[in-house]
Amino acid sequence: MLVEQMLVESGVLRITARTRDEVVLPCPDCRTASRRVHSRYQRRLADAAVGGRPVVIELSVRRLFCDVDGCPRRTFAEQVEGLTIRYGRYTPLLLEMLRAVGLALAGSAGARLLTVLNVVISRVTLLSIVLALPEPVVECPRILGVDEFALKRSRRYGTVLVDVETHRVIDILADCSGDAFAAWLTAHPGAEVICRDRANSFSDGAQRGAPHAQQCADRFHLWQNLGTAAERAAGRLRPGWLPPEREPSATAEVLPDKDEGPLTRRNRERHAAVHALMERGVGLTGIMRELRLDPKTVRRFMRAATIEEILVHGPSGRTGILDAHADYFARRWDEGCSGAHILHAELAAQGIHVSKRTVRRFVHRMREHGAPTPRSLAPTEFFVSSVVVWGGVLVRYG
Numbered sequence: 001m002l003v004e005q006m007l008v009e010s011g012v013l014r015i016t017a018r019t020r021d022e023v024v025l026p027c028p029d030c031r032t033a034s035r036r037v038h039s040r041y042q043r044r045l046a047d048a049a050v051g052g053r054p055v056v057i058e059l060s061v062r063r064l065f066c067d068v069d070g071c072p073r074r075t076f077a078e079q080v081e082g083l084t085i086r087y088g089r090y091t092p093l094l095l096e097m098l099r100a101v102g103l104a105l106a107g108s109a110g111a112r113l114l115t116v117l118n119v120v121i122s123r124v125t126l127l128s129i130v131l132a133l134p135e136p137v138v139e140c141p142r143i144l145g146v147d148e149f150a151l152k153r154s155r156r157y158g159t160v161l162v163d164v165e166t167h168r169v170i171d172i173l174a175d176c177s178g179d180a181f182a183a184w185l186t187a188h189p190g191a192e193v194i195c196r197d198r199a200n201s202f203s204d205g206a207q208r209g210a211p212h213a214q215q216c217a218d219r220f221h222l223w224q225n226l227g228t229a230a231e232r233a234a235g236r237l238r239p240g241w242l243p244p245e246r247e248p249s250a251t252a253e254v255l256p257d258k259d260e261g262p263l264t265r266r267n268r269e270r271h272a273a274v275h276a277l278m279e280r281g282v283g284l285t286g287i288m289r290e291l292r293l294d295p296k297t298v299r300r301f302m303r304a305a306t307i308e309e310i311l312v313h314g315p316s317g318r319t320g321i322l323d324a325h326a327d328y329f330a331r332r333w334d335e336g337c338s339g340a341h342i343l344h345a346e347l348a349a350q351g352i353h354v355s356k357r358t359v360r361r362f363v364h365r366m367r368e369h370g371a372p373t374p375r376s377l378a379p380t381e382f383f384v385s386s387v388v389v390w391g392g393v394l395v396r397y398g
Contacts, residue, residue: 001059001080013053018060025064025078030071038063038075045084047091049118057091059084094119095129102130138171140188145195145218146202148176154294159202164195164218176295177285178205185209197221199295201285228303235309261364267310274301322354322362329366338363 005016024033040060047055063077083091101110107123114121141163149160159173173180178201191210195218196202206215277287287298304310340360
């Protein structure tokens with residue numbers, strides 16, 4: 001290739017070049033060499049920026065005859081290796097850059113990043129380049145991770161398959177059943193280790209689809225299961241940690257009895273509904289479809305023998321920002337002050353900035369469960385006795 005001219009025009013580096021006439025090129029079909037020129041035409045190619053300037057290459061290429069009688073192609077255009085591709089308006093270097101940015105950031109974000117790299121392209125063009133890529137070949141990795149995936153949260157769930165060694169998503173199944181997982185493993189053999197949670201569907205699917213693969217629990221599910229066991233243990237031991245109920249003072253305002261909060265009532269209703277379905281022999285998937293709940297929520301209610309194991313810290317199950325000032329609230333409660341607006345003003349005067357809504361919720365919780373009293377637990381009051389891992393799966397908690 002001969003470069004005839006290079007100039008900077010309006011901040012764009014323009015390169016004018018042409019191919020050599022003496023170069024012999026083979027026909028793409030019959031691979032017969034040809035040098036007889038039919039004509040020349042101009043190609044305009046965009047290349048990666050140089051020195052902070054966009055690059056445009058105006059290249060004159062030849063169209064050659066194919067003189068072989070049996071060849072169906074009569075003429076063909078020459079391609080410059082490393083510079084042109086058939087019907088391409090970008091050089092291979094720039095095209096690979098566009099594909100990488102499009103795969104990482106998609107349309108609008110990718111177009112904005114390429115503007116910083118002095119490549120002007122629209123989001124629609126960038127997406128069309130990504131969509132033109134061939135579908136990747138799905139191969140089963142040596143260590144396969146499997147878990148549920150929310151296709152539509154609280155409505156429809158599938159299965160996500162991940163290469164644990166490269167942390168790349170391999171495939172997504174439209175169903176989270178063991179049959180779908182077993183069918184995928186049968187069609188893609190080669191898994192030696194399968195990392196999964198304790199769901200029976202994945203265990204059954206892995207046993208049928210890859211019987212020789214070793215099954216184990218990954219680090220995330222081990223910590224998640226351990227945390228769930230600790231929460232259940234805290235729910236069972238909580239009555240022994242609570243101080244005796246506070247006797248109301250003579251000057252304390254007599255508060256009317258109120259029903260439980262909406263979240264507490266909802267949790268009680270769900271717990272009762274889940275255990276009613278369990279007594280009828282309905283499994284996890286059936287309970288999910290019947291109550292339209294997330295599988296993790298259903299498992300949490302199934303594992304809790306009583307609703308008190310779920311309501312660890314009152315109706316919300318969490319400690320709030322005002323729990324650190326429980327002594328102040330308890331003192332004001334004994335003095336007969338239960339107005340949220342008064343308590344909010346006193347907190348603001350002390351430099352504690354919280355919203356009135358937060359104070360109202362805290363007062364409402366005190367009316368349901370009494371004024372809280374913080375108490376730091378000794379390390380021996382709460383512990384998990386043992387964690388047993390059999391075959392890589394967490395099977396028992398203390």
